[in-house]
Amino acid sequence: MRIAVIYIAARLITTLFLFLAAELSGFGSRMGPDANLGSTIVAWDGTWYWLIGYAGYPSELPLTDAGQIAENAWAFLPIYPYLSQWVSWPFGQWAAGALIVSLVAGYAASLVLYRLLRLRLDASAATWAVLFFACGPLAALFQVGYAETLNLLWLFCALWCVMRRRYGWLYLLIPLMAFTRPGVLAFSLFLALFGIWRWFRRRSEPLGGREIAHIVLLGLLAAVAGFAWQVIAGWVTGDPGAYLSTELAWRRNWILGDASFAPFDAFAAGIEFWFGTMWGLPVVWGYIAVGAGLVALACALLFLPQVKRLGVELRLWSASYLLYLLLVFFPQSSIFRLLVPLSPLWGAFAVPRSRAWRICVLVACLLGQWWWIYNMYALGNTAWQVP
Template identity: 30%
Template sequence: MDGSPFRPTKVWRVKKVRNSRTGQVLAVWAAATALSFIILRLGAQDTPATNWGQAAPSWLEHMAFWDAGWYERVSREGYPETLPTDPSGRVSQNTWAFMPLLPALAGALGWTGWSFYACAALVAIIASAGAAVVMDRWLAPRTGPTASLWGVAILWTSPCAAILQVPYAESLGLLLVGATLMLADRGRALTAIPFAVLAAFARPVGVPLGAALCLWWAFEEARARGWVPHHWYSRLLPTHTPTSAGQHPRLAILALTTCAAALSWPVIAWATTGRMDAYTATETSWRGEHLMPFTPWLVRSQWWVGAHLGWMLVLAVLALAALVLTSRSLRTLGAPAWFWCAGYMLYLLAFFDPTTSLFRLLLPLAPLAWAAAQAAGSTRRRLAVIAAGVVGQLLWVSWVWDLGSISIRWVP
């Protein structure tokens, strides 16, 4: 002993800093989540009687609204071996449209004696907190710690943020996709595989996640082979360090595994029911037509603004997507964030029927909250973004989650 005072080890100091940072992120998350909870409870007091509960429903009745009932049915009944059909022979709505991870995790809490809805809401809230921490650890090195905290605040006060604390799988999907991309961004593609596989069984995000990873791998491979000039790469992704040649095979394995996981659920549905189109026929039963890529946007645009303005709405949406993807604030978040947003937007344009559920399905574009925090720059502008999100949340909770049950034109 040299008599010198005790000095904590480097590992201890790193853990202390990380724990302090986690506490900051969770504090911001908790404040935003508490605000959404208050909005939900106050909105419930103005909600009339519905198929799910009496007027002014209790918290538990409020948690049973909309698709939460389908997840409860999965937990209680599982998935049908014979697909239900209507009198015309078309497949009717059934549980194959809902992934099994949330019901499985909620079912694992059955020992508590709580109802399914309470258990599923608890899973959603824990996953929501985990997603905030993961997203911060992934993107804070790109944006800086202060802007990243604003990113958490912006996302968790956005118009559909309340869905992250109800028995829906959005928060699980956000956590698992964020973990996958964070690990891949840090060169740990093989470690990310379990998270990518679980993501594919939490929400139907396996296809866009696999597409994003494949596009990222192809771009990195093209750069390594000299097919993409260096100045193009640096212009598209100004802050991203190109992956090393040794990481390319691992990234390819992650991408292919994710694609396989995304295809496994339709295969499981096929093997169980005997119908090759069991999953896609179930998914499209909500829209009443067969799966036809891209066409729902052209059809649904007429529902939104009329037949003569519909094509202009589609063009405006495409222009908005292009502007978002070319914004510097998004491109500085690195390759995984950029390719994920690009892949997910392409997925929505190709396969999604743009009803009012579109607002909820934009939540996986979470990196845009961090891009907005960067682009806003000043505290005043960031507060304005948050205020706009809260206004949107008030309208979404009241018009869609609460009163949408009266007029099914508005669905979450």
């Protein structure tokens, strides 16, 4: 009941913020001067999900005037848009279905997050962590046409299964994650690291052959599922590189000319773009800043008592996902949204029992939420205002 009250109150606050953003939207905004709450649901990537729900995926890749593969629907995975389309059938509007799916999935994810954190924290800390999650800076995702909350539901369930050593459900959850949002390859890495950790502590917690088989098979399943969409896109379009070329089409919004993929290359290109091109600073400063940030994150995951309280599994997942982003992501303002799978770390912010601390964190969450909504929806017209 507490989680339901928290979630409903948080959604009312987010609704108010989105309404204000729509009212403040002008000619320079992505949504335009006539925006309303419905506009926020299908803004930005919501438009692509809507297009997939109605028209599916193209069998022929669109090209730019320069003959390069243009932005297209293959960059987005199918479960969320098709589920939203199915749910929208009684209402006649895809946006209605998308809103329902996001809201319901977000509430279910909040419940699972509470159960997940209760494995390591007391009821008070777990409840506050869910409150931070529901009111966090990216809380608008609970109410717009994005696949994040549905993916978080699968992810939290999967992490709970690993922490409880109930591996059977993962054979369903891993494919669901793989066809909802990119990132299941990070889960494959997580399972590999988790298996190594289990091996080294097998004397304190017995490790049987059946559990070893589950961990190995599930890690392989996550790896195969992580590349499956690339294979499907190539098969349907006749272009083996269809998915990667589509993803790289978005990078050309920041970097002119041909783009290519190699591990860490996108992150390095992002550092050069932001520090060199945009801010006119020495690029080496960017590498120093990123390196210092990575060292700080590593120290937090390894040594910070509040993070250690969450358990090894959540720390390994966080490290795996951060490494995955470093390998494949071109850093831009969407980085805030892509950090949402680290939401179990809200538990670390809730561990201190000081009510003043917890209230300050909550206020910071709400201020961050308004800042993000205002910039991404009311304004949304520069390179750093892309959700």
